[in-house]
Amino acid sequence: MVESFNDESLRAESSQLAPNSTASRVADTLRARIIDGDLLPGAKLSQERVQDALGVSRSTLREALQLLVRERLLTHELGRGVFVRQLTMHDISDLYRVRRIVECAALQRVEVIKPAGLRALVAAVEDGEAAVAERNWDQVAAASIRFHEALVALAGSGRLDTLITEVLAEFRLAYAFMRDTQAFHTRFLGRHTDIAEAVRSDDLDSAAALLDTYLQEAERAVLASYRPQVSGGRQRPSVLRQ
Amino acid sequence: MVESFNDESLRAESSQLAPNSTASRVADTLRARIIDGDLLPGAKLSQERVQDALGVSRSTLREALQLLVRERLLTHELGRGVFVRQLTMHDISDLYRVRRIVECAALQRVEVIKPAGLRALVAAVEDGEAAVAERNWDQVAAASIRFHEALVALAGSGRLDTLITEVLAEFRLAYAFMRDTQAFHTRFLGRHTDIAEAVRSDDLDSAAALLDTYLQEAERAVLASYRPQVSGGRQRPSVLRQ
DNA sequence: GCATATTTGTCCGTATGTATA
DNA sequence: CTATACATACGGACAAATATG
Numbered sequence: 001m002v003e004s005f006n007d008e009s010l011r012a013e014s015s016q017l018a019p020n021s022t023a024s025r026v027a028d029t030l031r032a033r034i035i036d037g038d039l040l041p042g043a044k045l046s047q048e049r050v051q052d053a054l055g056v057s058r059s060t061l062r063e064a065l066q067l068l069v070r071e072r073l074l075t076h077e078l079g080r081g082v083f084v085r086q087l088t089m090h091d092i093s094d095l096y097r098v099r100r101i102v103e104c105a106a107l108q109r110v111e112v113i114k115p116a117g118l119r120a121l122v123a124a125v126e127d128g129e130a131a132v133a134e135r136n137w138d139q140v141a142a143a144s145i146r147f148h149e150a151l152v153a154l155a156g157s158g159r160l161d162t163l164i165t166e167v168l169a170e171f172r173l174a175y176a177f178m179r180d181t182q183a184f185h186t187r188f189l190g191r192h193t194d195i196a197e198a199v200r201s202d203d204l205d206s207a208a209a210l211l212d213t214y215l216q217e218a219e220r221a222v223l224a225s226y227r228p229q230v231s232g233g234r235q236r237p238s239v240l241r242q
Numbered sequence: 243m244v245e246s247f248n249d250e251s252l253r254a255e256s257s258q259l260a261p262n263s264t265a266s267r268v269a270d271t272l273r274a275r276i277i278d279g280d281l282l283p284g285a286k287l288s289q290e291r292v293q294d295a296l297g298v299s300r301s302t303l304r305e306a307l308q309l310l311v312r313e314r315l316l317t318h319e320l321g322r323g324v325f326v327r328q329l330t331m332h333d334i335s336d337l338y339r340v341r342r343i344v345e346c347a348a349l350q351r352v353e354v355i356k357p358a359g360l361r362a363l364v365a366a367v368e369d370g371e372a373a374v375a376e377r378n379w380d381q382v383a384a385a386s387i388r389f390h391e392a393l394v395a396l397a398g399s400g401r402l403d404t405l406i407t408e409v410l411a412e413f414r415l416a417y418a419f420m421r422d423t424q425a426f427h428t429r430f431l432g433r434h435t436d437i438a439e440a441v442r443s444d445d446l447d448s449a450a451a452l453l454d455t456y457l458q459e460a461e462r463a464v465l466a467s468y469r470p471q472v473s474g475g476r477q478r479p480s481v482l483r484q
Numbered sequence: 485g486c487a488t489a490t491t492t493g494t495c496c497g498t499a500t501g502t503a504t505a
Numbered sequence: 506c507t508a509t510a511c512a513t514a515c516g517g518a519c520a521a522a523t524a525t526g
Contacts, residue, residue, distance in 0.1 A: 021320060022514070047492070057515045059301055062493090066305060070312040078263060079492060079522045094401045097351075101402060105347030109339075159336045160343060163405060264494070289512070299495040304513095321502045321512060 026056055026064035034073055034084055035172045036138070041086040042229070045074065072170055087173045089223055095174075096219040098167055100212055103148060106155040106164075107208040113154060113199065120150040121199060125192045132186055140185040141175060147192050151211070154199070177228045184221055188214065268298055268306035276315055276326055277414045278380070282471070283328040287316065314412055329415045331465055337416075338461040340409055342454055345390060348397040348406075349450040355396060355441065362392040363441060367434045374428060382427040383417060389434050393453070396441070419470045426463055430456065 020028075030050075033039045051061045065082050068074040074082045087095075128143035145168045152164045175181055191214045198207035272292075275281045293303045307324050310316040316324045329337075370385035387410045394406045417423055433456045440449035 048490095059516090060514060062301075063304070063308060066308060067312070070309070080524090081492065091401075094399050097397070097399045098401045098405065101347045101351050101397065101399070102344060105343045109343050155339070155343065157336050157339045157343070159333075159340045159409070163340065163409070167401070167405070290510095300512095301496090302494065322504095323512065 021063075022056060023060050023063035023067065026054055026061060027067040029054070030064060030068060031071075031073060034068075034176075037176055039084050040229070041084045041173055041176055043084045045082050045084070047081070071166065073173065085173055086228060087170070087177075088228075089226060091170075092174050092222060092226065093219065095167060095170055096215055096222075099148070099164075100215045102160070102164055102167070103152055103215070104208045104212050106152045106157075106160060107199075107204050107211060110154045110204055111156070113202065114156070117150065117154045117156075118200060120153065121147065121196050124150050125196050128185075128189050128192060132189060135182070137182045137185060140189070141172075141181065144185060144189070144192070145169075145171070147196075151195070151199075174222055174226065178222060178225050179227060180225050184218075184225065187221070188218055263305075264298060265302050265305035265309065268296055268303060269309040271296070272306060272310060273313075273315060276310075276418075279418055281326050283326045283415055283418055284471070285326045287324050287326070289323065313408065315415065327415055328470060329412070329419075330470075331468060333412075334416050334464055334468065335461065337409060337412055338457055338464075341390070341406075342457045344402070344406055344409070345394055345457070346450045346454050348394045348399075348402060349441075349446050349453060352396045352446055353398070355444065356398070359392065359396045359398075360442060362395065363389065363438050366392050367438050370427075370431050370434060374431060377424070379424045379427060382431070383414075383423065386427060386431070386434070387411075387413070389438075393437070393441075416464060416468065420464060420467050421469060422467050426460075426467065429463070430460055 030039070030045075039045070045065065047058055047061055047065075051058050054061065056064075065074060065076075069076045069082060073085055075085045076082050124143055124147035128140055128147065131137075131139035131143055148168060149161065149165055153161055178184060191210065195207050195210050195214070198204070198210060272281070272287075281287070287307065289300055289303055289307075293300055296303065298306075307316060307318075311318045311324060315327055317327045318324045366385055366389035370382055370389065373379075373381035373385055390410055391403065391407055395403055420426065433452065437449050437452050437456070440446070440452060
């Protein structure tokens with residue numbers, strides 16, 4: 001049994017400022033496992049074994065699992081358990097449609113561009129370029145997501161921010177089955193610069209148009225390199241990868 | 243207030259087709275309580291009392307409460323418990339901004355209007371008019387929400403549907419503190435007809451424009467008649483300072 | 485198709501920590 | 506400051522559903 005979970009980080013009451021419950025912290029580590037590719041889509045999360053590995057009670061674990069189900073990172077089948085969600089190609093297409101609608105509309109509705117918003121946008125672009133230089137592709141992906149969050153944040157709606165954050169988080173599941181992620185990210189990183197430049201010169205309609213075609217091409221690229229492992233039609237009961 | 247819960251409806255295994263867990267059913271009844279105004283924003287949901295009233299265990303109840311917290315109908319304060327969420331005026335404004343962005347953009351992105359989609363739209367309008375005739379204002383509000391869901395559904399994105407459904411559900415919390423809801427709903431019901439007519443004649447840009455001004459005026463109307471009661475029994479000291 | 489073993493769903497007792505009177 | 510109430514978390518128990526042979 002893989003014992004790579006770090007339960008000390010869970011039980012340690014690290015900071016009194018953290019208002020997080022134990023379940024939230026368990027959800028955090030599980031989320032990180034999924035993003036890092038330790039838990040592949042389709043994998044089952046057996047309550048007994050995960051609870052052993054994480055050192056929390058089953059009640060707490062179930063609470064954490066439920067959080068991730070609501071985030072759409074896990075699916076829940078009554079009586080069978082929870083599994084890492086597997087995106088279909090249709091799911092991915094749908095997610096991109098949502099992004100085109102929400103992100104572009106948010107851009108076009110921006111009233112005033114606050115300096116802080118522009119700074120966050122530029123910072124995300126620069127983070128992405130730095131990550132490319134270091135060939136750290138996970139960090140490139142993270143910076144890309146931050147870029148799109150910064151774009152939407154220009155609209156100044158906190159509710160819209162959380163909304164798009166949830167949608168973007170689902171894309172992590174798509175990356176798990178993309179084989180040439182480095183090619184993908186390097187190919188589209190330049191677009192971020194173009195869009196940021198259009199935003200800087202206050203040409204939001206151009207920025208929205210650039211974003212729209214960018215998302216269309218990205219969708220095609222993702223779908224073209226998406227190879228979901230069907231695992232022979234049967235889901236493996238193995239809890240932790242291997 | 244909590245004593246009037248009906249636990250029979252919970253334990254009854256109503257339909258074998260329902261893949262719902264007990265927690266889901268508990269969440270359903272609590273959600274209905276909130277929508278019906280039995281549980282007002284700011285009210286505390288004591289685990290002990292609610293569990294007695296509903297006849298379920300703490301574990302199950304906590305699971306149900308967590309569901310509603312994720313739905314933003316309840317708020318959770320660590321160590322204090324869960325409360326029915328209280329919308330501030332800023333919250334309402336923000337929600338309307340999200341609706342203007344998402345609903346209008348969804349309309350403008352519609353490619354083909356499917357007959358079923360148009361039918362759902364018309365049905366929601368007719369349901370609303372019938373409910374007005376019966377002076378059943380709760381039903382008018384429900385029909386209004388279905389109308390907007392049907393509008394967004396024209397875009398053909400399932401993910402966008404669930405997204406806007408969650409946003410619209412939050413408005414139930416606003417209705418709780420609006421006193422002249424009948425005036426509000428009758429005033430804006432005619433707009434539904436106009437928008438549906440524009441959609442029927444394939445003039446989606448006009449429909450989006452009508453929708454935009456409609457949402458702006460509705461926001462003003464809601465804010466004007468929004469009188470949040472600071473619930474007497476339970477104050478929210480909300481110690482967020484450090 | 486049946487019998488068995490495993491896992492989940494649910495409930496309960498209890499201990500500890502935290503907030504409030 | 507103490508006391509009380511309550512939320513958080515743990516662990517064990519059992520029935521029901523599911524998976525396995």
